[in-house]
Amino acid sequence: MSTFPTTLVHCLSERTEEQKWLVDQLWTVGAVGIIGGEPKCCKSFLALSLAIAVSSGVPCLGRYKVHKQGRVVIYAAEDAPHIVKGRLEGLSKKNNLNLDSLDIHAITVPSIRLDREEDQLKLKRTIEKLRPQLLILDPFVRLHRIDENASGEVAFILASLREIQRTYQTAIIIVHHSKKGATGRAGQGLRGSSEFHAWGDVNLYLRRDKNDQLLLSIEHRDAKSQTGIPLQITEENGSIVLSVSDENIFLKSIEKESINKKIEQLFEADDTIISFSDLRARVGARATNVSATLKEMVEQGILERVTGGYQRATN
CATH class of the missing domain: 3.40.50.300 (P-loop containing nucleotide triphosphate hydrolases)
Known part of the structure; x- marks a missing residue:
């Protein structure tokens, strides 16, 4: 055989x-x-x-x-x-x-x-x-x-x-x-x-x-x-x-991608709740950029806002 x-x-x-x-x-x-x-x-x-x-x-x-x-x-x-x-x-x-x-x-x-x-x-x-x-x-x-x-x-x-x-x-x-x-x-x-x-x-x-x-x-x-x-x-x-x-928008998208990836890694545990201030410190980016990324991730159903900060969406 x-x-x-x-x-x-x-x-x-x-x-x-x-x-x-x-x-x-x-x-x-x-x-x-x-x-x-x-x-x-x-x-x-x-x-x-x-x-x-x-x-x-x-x-x-x-x-x-x-x-x-x-x-x-x-x-x-x-x-x-x-x-x-x-x-x-x-x-x-x-x-x-x-x-x-x-x-x-x-x-x-x-x-x-x-x-x-x-x-x-x-x-x-x-x-x-x-x-x-x-x-x-x-x-x-x-x-x-x-x-x-x-x-x-x-x-x-x-x-x-x-x-x-x-x-x-x-x-x-x-x-x-x-x-x-x-x-x-x-x-x-x-x-x-x-x-x-x-x-x-x-x-x-x-x-x-x-x-x-x-x-x-x-x-x-x-x-x-x-x-x-x-x-x-x-x-x-x-x-x-x-x-x-244009190049400036393209470079901003790369920065946004990096922030998005870092935030996703922080929420690998389903029950993790992280405050905004802690997220900003751990991601190491400007507050406006972190806030905009979090807002988009909530709109996409990836995260949800809860008492004390944010956590991975449960639905």
């Missing part, structure tokens, strides 16, 4: 920091994951921005360097081919590129059903033939007829995509919806089974704050995560263009 191959752990291959990234800070090489958010949060445009970046080598969102340029395959289940082409042409012109020079392939069948083994096999053969650096499937809800709340049914589809990723070292992005009005951690707000959140090596979340500012959060399994990165939305050449807002 045959056995599985093994190797000593110290003999396993390593990657340098540069080899690790497909797009610096945004997506790691060969990672699977989700672009999630409520409707009208530009999820598809973020996916197309990544497609342009990976296929051309230009920085994604005007900031994030591409470390491994290569072919991209897209399946846009909700948009007609001329719409996808128009959006990509607009993004190409914004970056002073010609679309016909980019190695982006679109799957053109009317529908794909990843809950059927026949379509799983067709997708696998497509990736085997084209060997892309990146596969984008948008959106997940149009790729099946399963119950998204049934973990076993969802896991069956996600496992087939993981097999493709591991076999061909292809990064895979699924565009997926969040529940409307979801609070708490972004990953927990994804619609359907918790399998989605658990599956992702990288997850990107888009949301709008109370001032309608579009914010990007980046969640990594194997790298530093970031939250609250403000994005600027412009319309050029008939296409929505996303970019990170």
